[in-house]
Amino acid sequence: ILNVEQSPQSLHVQEGDSTNFTCSFPSSNFYALHWYRWETAKSPEALFVMTLNGDEKKKGRISATLNTKEGYSYLYIKGSQPEDSATYLCAFIRYNAGNMLTFGGGTRLMVKP
Amino acid sequence: DGGITQSPKYLFRKEGQNVTLSCEQNLNHDAMYWYRQDPGQGLRLIYYSQIVNDFQKGDIAEGYSVSREKKESFPLTVTSAQKNPTAFYLCASSPRTGISYEQYFGPGTRLTVT
Numbered sequence: 001i002l003n004v005e006q007s008p009q010s011l012h013v014q015e016g017d018s019t020n021f022t023c024s025f026p027s028s029n030f031y032a033l034h035w036y037r038w039e040t041a042k043s044p045e046a047l048f049v050m051t052l053n054g055d056e057k058k059k060g061r062i063s064a065t066l067n068t069k070e071g072y073s074y075l076y077i078k079g080s081q082p083e084d085s086a087t088y089l090c091a092f093i094r095y096n097a098g099n100m101l102t103f104g105g106g107t108r109l110m111v112k113p
Numbered sequence: 114d115g116g117i118t119q120s121p122k123y124l125f126r127k128e129g130q131n132v133t134l135s136c137e138q139n140l141n142h143d144a145m146y147w148y149r150q151d152p153g154q155g156l157r158l159i160y161y162s163q164i165v166n167d168f169q170k171g172d173i174a175e176g177y178s179v180s181r182e183k184k185e186s187f188p189l190t191v192t193s194a195q196k197n198p199t200a201f202y203l204c205a206s207s208p209r210t211g212i213s214y215e216q217y218f219g220p221g222t223r224l225t226v227t
Contacts (some may be wrong), residue, residue: 004155034215043117043218044203089155091216098163099144099207099214100171103155 002026004092006104013080014112020076021107023090027071032093034101035064035075039086047075047088080111116140117219119204124224126198134189134222136204143209145187146216149173150201159202162187163209191224198226 005024013019025033032051038044048057053068061078077084087108091101117138126132138145144163148156158171162181176195181187187206191198201223205216 006155009153032214043220045218046215049215091156093214099209099216100158100161101214101216103148103157105153105155 002092002094002102004090004102004104006088006090006107008107009105010108010110012110012112015081017080017111018076018078019080019109020074021088021109023073023075023092023104025071025073025090025092025102025104026094027069029095030068030071030092031095031097033066033073034091034093035073036089036091037086038089038106044089075107077109080109082111082113085109085111117204117206117217119202119219119222121222122220124222126224126226128226129193130226131190131192132198132224132226134191134202134204134224136187136189136219137185138187138204138206138217138219139185140206140217141184142206142217143184144207145181146205146207147171147177147179147187147189148203148205150203156203159189191226198224200224 035047036044048064050066055066063076066073087106089106091103120135146161147159160179162168178190203221204219207216
């Protein structure tokens with residue numbers, strides 16, 4: 001079983017704070033890494049799909065970086081807003097595993113107004 | 114609207130009974146998946162199907178069964194052999210091919226077995 005870990009498990013920040021969290025995954029046989037946002041009472045939605053070492057993706061105030069050689073990805077949120085409150089999941093795809101995702105445990109972000 | 118539907122949202126069963134969770138998609142995706150979430154844990158793969166009439170076990174398939182008779186539908190049966198069936202169940206789908214393999218999720222079914 002592949003080991004995909006996310007830290008921290010939970011995070012409380014004030015509105016306007018910038019924050020970041022980490023996803024660690026096996027550095028060998030890398031194919032892709034996904035980030036998903038899961039808001040309470042909704043379905044998880046894809047944020048980013050990252051495939052190349054050094055990839056940087058951005059969507060509004062949220063961005064992500066990828067280091068496949070050392071096996072980690074960072075998700076950054078600039079100027080957090082209450083609507084950013086959600087659980088952020090990363091998911092690793094191993095080479096030759098087709099479309100099989102192995103998820104981390106998630107980071108639960110709560111942004112206080 | 115294209116998407117994935119799961120029904121029901123909440124399901125209650127007595128121990129020893131089999132129960133089937135529904136998952137339907139109209140995204141024309143070939144691949145479909147079932148995940149389980151327990152408190153404080155990430156999503157764990159139960160079963161997946163790459164194409165109609167074919168499916169494979171995921172990491173935690175024991176006590177579960179699936180069928181894939183139609184492209185749109187991938188029902189999951191939680192059998193009485195599943196020792197800890199109470200959990201939140203998510204269904205997802207994705208294109209079978211394509212580099213992104215982004216998955217689209219349904220709203221989930223919370224199953225409680227007493």
